[in-house]
Amino acid sequence: MAAYNRPMRQRISRHSLLLMLLCVALLSGCASAPQPRKTTLGERIAAEALAQTGRPYRFGGSTPEGFDCSGLVRHAHLAAGIDVPRTTTGQFRAARSIRWNKLAPGDLLFFRIDSREVTHVAIYTGNRRFVHAPQSGKSVETRTLDDAWYADRLVGAGRLF
Numbered sequence: 001m002a003a004y005n006r007p008m009r010q011r012i013s014r015h016s017l018l019l020m021l022l023c024v025a026l027l028s029g030c031a032s033a034p035q036p037r038k039t040t041l042g043e044r045i046a047a048e049a050l051a052q053t054g055r056p057y058r059f060g061g062s063t064p065e066g067f068d069c070s071g072l073v074r075h076a077h078l079a080a081g082i083d084v085p086r087t088t089t090g091q092f093r094a095a096r097s098i099r100w101n102k103l104a105p106g107d108l109l110f111f112r113i114d115s116r117e118v119t120h121v122a123i124y125t126g127n128r129r130f131v132h133a134p135q136s137g138k139s140v141e142t143r144t145l146d147d148a149w150y151a152d153r154l155v156g157a158g159r160l161f
Contacts, residue, residue, distance in 0.1 A: 108157065
């Protein structure tokens with residue numbers, strides 16, 4: 001009851017102080033909130049390649065009007081500011097070899113299709129998936145490393161950044 005006998009000004013002052021302390025505590029909690037994780041260079045490369053899903057295959061193509069496999073790789077890397085060789089063979093030679101257990105988004109997967117040479121390249125997107133421009137008549141698509149047809153032809157992985 002004694003608090004009600006105090007002048008109104010003193011009660012408001014005490015309430016204001018408590019409210020101010022509560023606001024400070026709440027705001028300091030906001031300041032220490034976790035920041036969103038920044039994307040890696042490889043994730044940006046993979047995202048750019050994934051953004052081309054559905055674009056048509058075009059032999060020698062390296063633009064959204066049409067891609068071949070190495071043209072898609074070149075386009076995605078150029079979007080991230082990295083100039084890479086234009087051909088699958090050039091990309092295979094320039095890539096630093098990566099162990100399977102170290103694959104990360106943006107890494108390249110190299111395949112031998114109907115040849116003794118590396119003739120196809122794809123971009124790893126994570127979770128055992130990749131994006132590529134498969135062949136004439138098809139469009140840029142995603143696949144899984146668990147696909148037996150591709151798994152049998154996979155010969156290496158590399159990184160160009």
